[in-house]
């Protein structure tokens with residue numbers, strides 16, 4: 001049986017699945033229920049001076065028949081009195097001493113930071129998370145992402161917290177910044193024990209076409225909100241990887257953003273996250289999804305022979321390199337499995353209009369609708385295999401001559417890289433491309 | 444007990460004739476439309492006799508552009524709603540959908556089509572306006588699908604159109620023939636009414652064209668004449684006993700079912716003779732109206748039936764029993780039908796051969812002859828030099844639908860010998876274009 005126990009900078013939990021600081025972690029009732037369902041930890045909905053929220057608060061992007069592929073909110077931190085939260089934290093810890101309860105915090109002055117850290121420690125939390133990420137509302141008041149976007153301020157506040165904290169301190173980062181490693185480095189310099197990322201991305205979810213107001217509509221007006229959910233996973237993965245690969249950051253990472261199932265979680269971990277946090281998926285489907293996450297992770301670890309999480313945390317990092325190191329001699333070409341093809345010809349139109357005119361339709365009068373790859377034209381971009389609706393119908397077959405590897409860096413060193421506008425050494429030199437006029441009358 | 448008892452109330456009828464392709468609700472349409480792949484050069488479009496741009500209207504449904512979807516459908520086929528319900532989609536668009544090749548349920552194109560068009564009809568959306576009068580008049584004989592389709596198309600080109608219809612309702616066999624569990628009379632009349640309000644063609648009801656004088660007047664007053672007269676009564680089998688009470692032609696029986704369903708007196712034991720789609724309908728309908736035993740007797744094998752397999756399955760599901768390789772020799776009885784004498788057959792090179800000495804009798808109290816409809820040869824004889832093919836169908840030029848008499852054009856069952864509503868709609872539209880170029884060129 002693989003061991004799922006997670007450890008983030010000394011904060012232990014029976015498994016790596018935590019609720020992110022958000023509505024699912026708003027109360028002791030919800031967190032008890034979540035732990036009961038199988039969650040390993042929870043970051044309490046951000047505490048501070050309680051606020052007043054708007055209604056409505058959420059917007060979503062649906063893709064085709066799928067609801068909430070992307071989600072956004074204009075909600076602030078907790079609207080409940082601190083005393084109620086502290087009492088509930090204590091109660092949860094009584095029932096679940098081995099689960100991780102982390103308090104997310106957001107206040108302004110040094111004195112307030114000192115006070116609230118002591119209060120939550122007295123209530124029994126296993127760690128604190130400093131919310132420097134909220135990109136709406138709170139940042140207008142000089143908190144949240146206003147801090148996260150200012151590395152020097154972030155560092156100072158982290159230091160204030162470290163002056164009094166006895167439990168591990170996690171700094172939650174905002175993605176609304178050019179280079180996420182800058183605030184990550186500032187957190188490390190300030191003495192943070194871990195970072196968590198990403199918080200939500202500034203966004204407008206769409207516009208009501210009749211009322212001329214973006215969503216969510218609050219009495220005829222709207223404001224930018226924070227974007228999250230499945231659609232943001234790629235952005236989160238990249239930022240997690242950037243922090244994990246940076247030698248100066250060097251503190252553990254809690255991965256957040258677009259996690260809905262065990263695969264998403266494993267991806268975050270392969271890129272360096274020690275555990276993961278989930279919000280939108282729980283808001284969509286409830287706490288029950290953790291059962292799938294637990295069994296999925298366990299099955300994966302068994303299949304791969306991983307005994308504990310550390311066996312694969314960061315395992316993909318050595319394989320993420322810079323573009324200049326990729327092997328330019330590697331060549332794949334699309335191949336269609338005629339037995340699987342259903343003749344939708346989406347690959348044809350994608351390659352014809354959106355790639356390299358490397359797919360031919362069957363000749364007129366032929367019964368079959370299976371297109372054919374024109375190998376000389378195929379650049380191996382994958383587009384056709386991505387649009388094909390049939391699993392494994394278009395595969396990318398390796399076709400290079402085995403020479404190499406040779407990267408851009410090598411090309412530059414050996415003088416093989418093109419340097420002039422009409423350089424003979426250009427990659428597309430000699431590619432067959434139809435004359436412009438041949439494009440007429442085909443629409 | 445049989446599957447059904449005789450209906451006595453409107454409610455019973457609704458239950459006996461529940462729609463096999465009921466209207467989708469918006470959620471169903473949303474989900475179903477999301478599945479369409481938007482194939483290139485889509486096979487479903489190629490399989491539609493009216494070449495509706497199916498992927499386009501499905502995408503329009505999905506994006507909430509219902510008027511756009513209805514317009515896409517009506518641009519190709521004026522019988523959008525009726526066709527969505529009565530077309531044999533299994534062998535047309537849906538049969539060609541690429542999903543079949545993946546053994547995934549094909550897109551429910553017919554129901555989506557009816558969804559979009561019925562919404563336009565319900566909300567009385569004006570999608571078309573006739574062109575300004577061009578000064579030419581066209582007469583149309585018959586108000587069936589071929590004729591109405593032709594009339595709409597002519598109105599779009601500014602022609603004044605007078606339709607002469609023998610009966611007191613429009614839409615021909617779409618009303619008197621199509622099975623009540625496929626389409627309701629309200630659906631049929633509703634769509635014609637919707638078309639008439641927009642296209643403003645005139646229909647003169649109770650106005651059969653049956654004399655040389657009438658024909659001469661039409662020729663004098665109109666620039667061209669469309670023959671959309673369809674087919675006539677059920678053809679006799681020319682065997683003994685056809686005149687007995689309770690021996691009825693299928694078209695005549697079905698017409699009663701459609702017009703006065705509660706007064707149809709269906710026998711306890713019914714024998715339907717024939718192997719086409721009309722035979723299937725007559726058998727299904729008599730079973731649904733409470734016949735205790737319905738036998739479908741065909742002189743060839745089951746595999747040789749002209750009816751679509753799904754129509755036979757539908758009849759079977761209503762409790763109909765098949766009797767194959769049985770040719771009727773005589774209908775037995777003195778005043779009323781009492782039975783049918785058959786002889787067993789076998790096929791030799793496509794020819795039906797009786798097996799000598801194999802006569803047998805089956806008792807029944809009703810016989811329905813589904814032996815094909817006769818051609819309207821008396822009427823066609825009124826027109827000079829009108830050429831017909833070997834089957835007695837009107838001969839036309841395949842592109843323009845012009846007959847051997849240049850002033851006459853023809854479309855629908857009278858030309859194709861009896862096909863589907865969608866074929867009549869397609870041909871009527873093409874005939875309108877033929878008429879337009881005939882009249883424009885003879886100016």
Ligand SMILES: Cc1cc2nc3c(=O)[nH]c(=O)nc-3n(C[C@H](O)[C@H](O)[C@H](O)COP(=O)(O)OP(=O)(O)OC[C@H]3O[C@@H](n4cnc5c(N)ncnc54)[C@H](O)[C@@H]3O)c2cc1C
Pocket residue numbers: 529530531584585586587588589590607608609610613614615616617620621622625650651652653671672673674693694697721724819822854855856857861862863864865867
């Ligand atoms: C029992 C049955 C079931 C069917 N089921 C289906 C089905 O499920 N799906 C499907 O797609 N198709 C079905 N069809 C076929 C479809 O109904 C026809 O193909 C279609 O209606 C043909 O259209 P039309 O305009 O050519 O002729 P018709 O619909 O026959 O219309 C001809 C019109 O002309 C009028 N007329 C004839 N002579 C004269 C005259 N001399 N003067 C004035 N008016 C005249 C008639 O009264 C009639 O209204 C069915 C047919 C039958 C018989």
Ligand SMILES: Cc1cc2nc3c(=O)[nH]c(=O)nc-3n(C[C@H](O)[C@H](O)[C@H](O)COP(=O)(O)O)c2cc1C
Pocket residue numbers: 020021022023045046071072073075076077078104131133134172198199200228229230232256257258259277278279280281
């Ligand atoms: C409605 C809502 C409220 C949130 N409130 C907070 C908050 O108070 N503190 C915080 O640190 N993050 C907050 N977040 C951000 C989430 O913790 C998380 O970082 C983000 O949703 C990305 O993860 P996900 O896409 O997996 O849900 C909130 C997110 C949502 C959707």
Ligand code: SF4
Pocket residue numbers: 336337340341342343344345346347348369370371387388389390393394
């Ligand atoms: S996209 Fe796939 S299924 Fe469709 S035609 Fe191309 S290979 Fe065949």
Ligand code: SF4
Pocket residue numbers: 333334350351355356357358359373377378379380381382383384385
């Ligand atoms: S891999 Fe790219 S270039 Fe090659 S056939 Fe597919 S779409 Fe065209």
Ligand code: SF4
Pocket residue numbers: 344478479480481482485486487488497498539540541542550552
């Ligand atoms: S064949 Fe099927 S999937 Fe393709 S466009 Fe037509 S309905 Fe859509």
